[in-house]
Amino acid sequence: TYSDKVKDHFMNPRNILREDNEADFHGIGQTGNIKCGDEMIVYIKVDPDTLTITDCKWRTYGCASAIASTSILSEMVIGMTLDQAYAITAKDILKELDGLPDNKVHCSVLGDKALRAAIDDYYRKN
Amino acid sequence: TYSDKVKDHFMNPRNILREDNEADFHGIGQTGNIKCGDEMIVYIKVDPDTLTITDCKWRTYGCASAIASTSILSEMVIGMTLDQAYAITAKDILKELDGLPDNKVHCSVLGDKALRAAIDDYYRKN
Numbered sequence: 001t002y003s004d005k006v007k008d009h010f011m012n013p014r015n016i017l018r019e020d021n022e023a024d025f026h027g028i029g030q031t032g033n034i035k036c037g038d039e040m041i042v043y044i045k046v047d048p049d050t051l052t053i054t055d056c057k058w059r060t061y062g063c064a065s066a067i068a069s070t071s072i073l074s075e076m077v078i079g080m081t082l083d084q085a086y087a088i089t090a091k092d093i094l095k096e097l098d099g100l101p102d103n104k105v106h107c108s109v110l111g112d113k114a115l116r117a118a119i120d121d122y123y124r125k126n
Numbered sequence: 127t128y129s130d131k132v133k134d135h136f137m138n139p140r141n142i143l144r145e146d147n148e149a150d151f152h153g154i155g156q157t158g159n160i161k162c163g164d165e166m167i168v169y170i171k172v173d174p175d176t177l178t179i180t181d182c183k184w185r186t187y188g189c190a191s192a193i194a195s196t197s198i199l200s201e202m203v204i205g206m207t208l209d210q211a212y213a214i215t216a217k218d219i220l221k222e223l224d225g226l227p228d229n230k231v232h233c234s235v236l237g238d239k240a241l242r243a244a245i246d247d248y249y250r251k252n
């Protein structure tokens with residue numbers, strides 16, 4: 001069964017990208033999950049002086065676990081430096097969510113992988 | 127990519143069971159998907175005179191494709207006889223949704239399997 005935090009972030013996901021304003025973001029990262037076929041896209045805005053993440057949005061057609069993981073991740077990273085954000089692992093996310101069912105842990109890696117891809121994309125462009 | 131109908135039913139799912147009033151339903155069916163670990167529960171109310179489905183609700187922590195499939199299924203079956211509803215296949219649901227990406231078709235079978243389990247449950251109890 002799912003923790004209250006997972007339920008909350010699934011029912012009321014934070015920081016979903018609702019419109020197509022992708023051009024406003026400085027880094028975009030996409031990743032996919034072979035197991036279930038789902039994809040995740042993460043968008044970040046970066047303050048170039050401090051290399052701090054000022055905004056993080058995301059979008060997926062994945063499951064509740066992927067939604068909750070990336071929702072809470074997006075809250076965690078706003079205000080972090082790129083280095084701090086890059087170091088976040090699925091384990092950190094699971095801890096924040098008070099866990100996930102064992103057979104859904106594979107969904108929690110989508111968000112942090114896509115985030116690292118977005119940070120890589122930012123460095124590539126800047 | 128996803129059809130407009132899939133997007134609509136994912137963003138605005140119909141007939142989700144929001145409160146725990148399971149006792150009001152006459153049949154409950156649950157199924158799981160080994161591939162991704164997701165589960166689906168479908169609840170039906172049945173008119174005992176006509177054996178017609180008068181209400182159909184559902185709940186899942188599965189993905190957008192599972193949500194959209196079961197959302198549209200729940201609209202299809204209200205007003206059907208139990209026999210008509212039992213005969214619905216994943217193919218019928220895909221047609222109503224204007225398709226799903228190939229690697230997400232496995233998600234569209236959760237709803238109809240859980241519905242048949244709910245119909246079986248109704249017959250077992252009555």
Ligand code: FES
Binds near residue numbers: 038236
């Ligand atoms: S990936 Fe699990 S139901 Fe779609």
